[in-house]
Amino acid sequence: MPGTRFEKDGLVIDTTIPHLGPAKIPSPLVYCHHTNDTGVPLYLDSEFIEELAGESTALNFEAAGPRRNLYFDPSKAKCAIVTCGGLCPGINDVIRAIVMEARHAYDVPAVLGIRYGLEGFIPKYRHDVVELTPDVVSDIHQFGGTILGSSRGPQSPEEIVDALERMNISALFMIGGDGTLKAASNIVQEVMRRNLKISVIGVPKTIDNDINFISQSFGFETAVYKATEAIQCAHTEAIGAMNGIGLVKLMGRESGFIAAHATLSLKEVNFVLIPEAPFTLHGEGGLLPTLERRLRARAHAVIVVAEGAGQNLLADTGKKDASGNPILGDIAQLLRAEIKAYCDERGLPHTLKYIDPSYIIRSVPANANDRVYCGFLGQHAVHAAMAGRTGMVVAKLMDRYVHLPLELVTLRRRKLNIRSDYWRAVLESTGQAELAGMVPGLDE
Amino acid sequence: MPGTRFEKDGLVIDTTIPHLGPAKIPSPLVYCHHTNDTGVPLYLDSEFIEELAGESTALNFEAAGPRRNLYFDPSKAKCAIVTCGGLCPGINDVIRAIVMEARHAYDVPAVLGIRYGLEGFIPKYRHDVVELTPDVVSDIHQFGGTILGSSRGPQSPEEIVDALERMNISALFMIGGDGTLKAASNIVQEVMRRNLKISVIGVPKTIDNDINFISQSFGFETAVYKATEAIQCAHTEAIGAMNGIGLVKLMGRESGFIAAHATLSLKEVNFVLIPEAPFTLHGEGGLLPTLERRLRARAHAVIVVAEGAGQNLLADTGKKDASGNPILGDIAQLLRAEIKAYCDERGLPHTLKYIDPSYIIRSVPANANDRVYCGFLGQHAVHAAMAGRTGMVVAKLMDRYVHLPLELVTLRRRKLNIRSDYWRAVLESTGQAELAGMVPGLDE
């Protein structure tokens, strides 16, 4: 039986997936070795559950995949897809895979596209609904972004479920990040409260790669590749001037995965600053004197900063954006100002070139591997919905496609473990270990 | 304790890694959370061990990573690197990572590069040995291929160990495929026979992605991406002529991974032919009548064929190449001839464009993700050698870097499981399920 309950230090993890009801309809899928329900046992370690601290524990997960028997009769089902939050490579691939699997494999008669995120459910915005046929979606994976459009911020779960009822939706696929998956939970609650039979399946999207239990979100690889292109340019600019400094701001509100991975990939970065490893500007181990030493020795430097890094150095604005995320202080502007002041004070002539490639990274089409990944996420989402699952997301966990409860993935944000060998490799690549704060409690 | 012995149906799997001796030298690695030796437990299923047939079993593996104590004194150690067999994206990245880790992190005084594969050890070839310094390797990841050169075929283990003795090598890193890893085993035997203290560490390289226990070999992603470019061109050519047929031959002697993955990524392929799913040409379910139906319905078709597919349709030459692999019959030429004959006979005008992108795929630089992967493989290889391991490879298994015994990875070739959901997705993408041989024993 899939589903494990794990408790430690007050943390409760339950991998059981909610079902809408018994699966009695034979699946129309041909040439198919159906997935059984014995579950996928996996040993998890502190990468996933920090509280495990060096140990590992076996948990059982529900396998993703097509079932022999379904809850819904696909020939009478109706699906809807909505895409929320910022762009990320691969969204169109997921949309395409859902539509193709529902229409071609299950013969679902209709898949609707909700325009501009959750707004699309709310009458006052007057957005159209589009019908997503195989013809409509067949080439969309060649383009970045989302053909449905997106928006940020919550909408009333009641109004959303009203819309689902009006449109007679059997399964809603929500492609979005942490906020969207929390909204999905609320929709599931409202669906249950009304005793409706609507499946709500999430596909986790995060350019920051910071969703709990998701080692690598779709589009991450593509994003890293585009990030390395920008860093390469920063490096070229840096060596093109005496004491040239290339500064690149990358995504990463609470987690520095893109910045770290791009650093490992490109090998030209001298300082990578991420939220998980707070740094200081001045004094021993401070960024500025370390940068000065670097410039005096090598005459150029490349700095990559995640947008959420160094927030301790900035005044908290207390403001939040439409998605409910705190509005971050602008660390890149702070660095530009501090570097200029520091160098001017010391008579160190320098040239700083600043690159913010955010929208260029977010909006490109997925690369070959992300395309395959997105294809499976979309297909598995449809399998799960047809089999009557709800309140869950599809995910790849240790190379296995599984179902994860919404509660589990929204429990907290995933962060880069700066006690890991991964981070050590980053520090080796940049040579920035002398910065204070980079290596907490070495093997203490 | 790492190391599990698993037996089933005569199959014996032992994950224990040979050690050269006790690790007593404190590691010079700074800012490092050292890897402990409790091992990494992983649940394996029939993807890895076919005999498990739907079940899974927990095996314990030795974790890759830096150790607190070493067997070798790095300041007195000497390393050598050799690259063997065909090109594959990422070889230079692995070389670079080994050199950087050995020289910069461990302060190993010298890393030698052996030229042109195992030939480089044999005096009669008179190849130079090159010293690989950080300066020499710092930019090599930007280029495809191997800066060391390569060659195919075995050389005498005795002569190789003679050379290792002459050069006073402590650790030999062998980057190569199945044949190379078997050669590595022989070298380990010879080293033991002479009671030498030389570590032999493999880094598995295979453009076919067919090494046992290695879900995804380095360079595979990059290769798939380049393969999709060629298939896209075949598609463009196919639609550019009445009854246009684009035929692409891809790598895959015994396993169709690149062909299948590229098919999933691109979504323009109508027939993908791989060694694991034997097909027929004529009669019901035959490729040719199915192709004819496709042409009459849509006026174009794209066929991707792995080089090892359809060998049952070709006379066995009985010949072997320098690496000891059977010389395959040329399935692409057979298909070209058979398609022409079949169409001409039926008065079906057509245009076939044939693309063989093999060397274009093998020789490109690694993409961003493969670069990171290769970096870790190289670093972990050095960690393992310094800690006194031998007779092993470094590998990523279910998202965990581990040590695998040479015997395990050379036990047999990894193949694409055509009973898997993965293959089902391929069939859905191409629509080729009507071909005979594509779906064995549906859920029998």
Add this chain to the structure above:
Amino acid sequence: MPGTRFEKDGLVIDTTIPHLGPAKIPSPLVYCHHTNDTGVPLYLDSEFIEELAGESTALNFEAAGPRRNLYFDPSKAKCAIVTCGGLCPGINDVIRAIVMEARHAYDVPAVLGIRYGLEGFIPKYRHDVVELTPDVVSDIHQFGGTILGSSRGPQSPEEIVDALERMNISALFMIGGDGTLKAASNIVQEVMRRNLKISVIGVPKTIDNDINFISQSFGFETAVYKATEAIQCAHTEAIGAMNGIGLVKLMGRESGFIAAHATLSLKEVNFVLIPEAPFTLHGEGGLLPTLERRLRARAHAVIVVAEGAGQNLLADTGKKDASGNPILGDIAQLLRAEIKAYCDERGLPHTLKYIDPSYIIRSVPANANDRVYCGFLGQHAVHAAMAGRTGMVVAKLMDRYVHLPLELVTLRRRKLNIRSDYWRAVLESTGQAELAGMVPGLDE
């Protein structure tokens, strides 16, 4: 008045463009500075007219561009587009530009797409005609190939003009190479014979860049870029083996422009063999001994060969392909065999990797610059047709868009001048000047 008559040594060049009749309809083009008819004087030299031998002469050409008054009433006109011959980057861009200019700028009510080349006019092939609306073509420039499909070989001018009459076409746009432009001439003759008012405008397409008076055909730049990618791979393979030889066959039946330009761009080529510079295999200045010296000195070599090079070394088959071009002997296979025999005889171990990237080069989308170029060619073709020109092509000549008579561009094939500074730069880049036949009559 545009139009010059130039005569020398029996060569007659007349740049006068045929008109269907007086232009009396005011152009609907808004925001437009109309092109006057005084013509574009250009000094031509021996690059264009070999007979000029070091001198130059001023010729007058008709300028391309929108006219104030038109021959056709656009609101009653009907256009047709046909694409013929092999693929070339940018065809879809030209189609798109013609459709957009005709429909949006001139308000022409209909543009028809003829499928599969000239076959599309002939009833027995039963190909559909498609209506090309702005919606249909708006994204096609993102894809390589031709959305109309193509075919090779001539069709009866009478049947073609029958079809034009049946469809009531005012202007036919023919995108194709030398054979197509000759077919266009025949269609113009037939149109005149019947005293019809149909404009026939060519857009010269040639992957070989060998059309007379066209310095750089559309798609050439893109093709060169893709060719350099293949050569780079050949170089990587070559250095990856002892005495590695990378051999790349490129397009170029009678002219070596792609081979030469890619050589200049990449700088890794050691031998580039083109039709214009016949070479020998054996003896002093022969390719094989020169290659041997190169291998013995540097242990690798990259050879680029245009498909039409070295035909003197091959038996003339006397056969012709569907387009009427002689079927060339396979120089690449000859080189492979000769190199193997030569090296084997001398006990020179070597590894040859052969790459034929032809279809990969032909089928990619146009690059940014070619897109702009194709856009202007398409627009100018429409301007010319609406103004009543016929029997001409649009072309860029010394950076000026002009009209050229069909007779002029089909007079003979353009060839690379091996007495030019351009070829000298190629020889410097490769270092192959010691080959016999590379430098004719040095300044004699």
Add this chain to the structure above:
Amino acid sequence: MPGTRFEKDGLVIDTTIPHLGPAKIPSPLVYCHHTNDTGVPLYLDSEFIEELAGESTALNFEAAGPRRNLYFDPSKAKCAIVTCGGLCPGINDVIRAIVMEARHAYDVPAVLGIRYGLEGFIPKYRHDVVELTPDVVSDIHQFGGTILGSSRGPQSPEEIVDALERMNISALFMIGGDGTLKAASNIVQEVMRRNLKISVIGVPKTIDNDINFISQSFGFETAVYKATEAIQCAHTEAIGAMNGIGLVKLMGRESGFIAAHATLSLKEVNFVLIPEAPFTLHGEGGLLPTLERRLRARAHAVIVVAEGAGQNLLADTGKKDASGNPILGDIAQLLRAEIKAYCDERGLPHTLKYIDPSYIIRSVPANANDRVYCGFLGQHAVHAAMAGRTGMVVAKLMDRYVHLPLELVTLRRRKLNIRSDYWRAVLESTGQAELAGMVPGLDE
């Protein structure tokens, strides 16, 4: 005899190139058809000389290319290269070509690289001089930027010539923009004043493509390609949100060539704003109401703005940068603020994504075509210097490589002619003709 003197309306153009003295040393160039000195006659029109207003006039230019006899004895010559101003794709290609031509073709014993622009001549900056050997430069074309480094701003011509004398330089190659070419003029004056025999040859570099008489500067094509990538991303972001606006700022201080060319290439731009076509924000024909109509009709818009556009809408700061160029007001920030205020006032919800790809565009390696172009520029610069020319630049003019006097190219900035067919094509592509200021004096 090359060299024409042309006068009109007070404008004087003299194409005569200064010579250091008679050319008496036979050239060592082998396999070479030498360039004669009869000159290249070209018909120029108002694209080059605005005063010609629709007419054209024949001018004679000195041909670039190798001469049979040289002024310098190459075996005793010494060259120096300096790169100045901002980055541009292809600088390393020009450096490489100069070094290869000087060292390999002419056997010049030494080529020095001056570091960090003109600063490198001035003792107080203490920058090293590097020797540029063929080995040093053989791979540099694969990287963007300049291996020599650069800086902005003038330095004393006296000190520069002092340095040239100290280093015993025969020929100085200056790769830079308008300011650098003016500095070159001053150096030539100082050299003459001291009666030295030092050739000063410029290679015009401008990312803005705004140098007089240079239709297309090196790197321009590459820059346009990268610009289209950024605009594509802006388009994806724009359609990804309700009333999404993608705003891209491109280079172009006084000339909108990159913005216009990228617009023609990509075809997704709705508004392109360039310095040559002043626009208004409010009222009839104003950008804001036109943008509002576009949003209400299509729900998204893409705006490309050259950095020098709309300066009339900004307060003149009066400040200048290190290169002496006026510091421009920030038009992109003004647009962001004005669009926000305008939409907020009208209750038009919208999302604006701003992309500034400047450094990403400037720092990439040159594409295949630019590489060939840069190669010829570098080679011709060496030919010119060895033949004793000075005070000139090498340039491609109407597809012909020629020598141009420094005075001619620095006479004024080249601008996009908004009365041209080129600009009409831009307006057609964007559909922005309804903006006031786009089409001056239609054919009046």
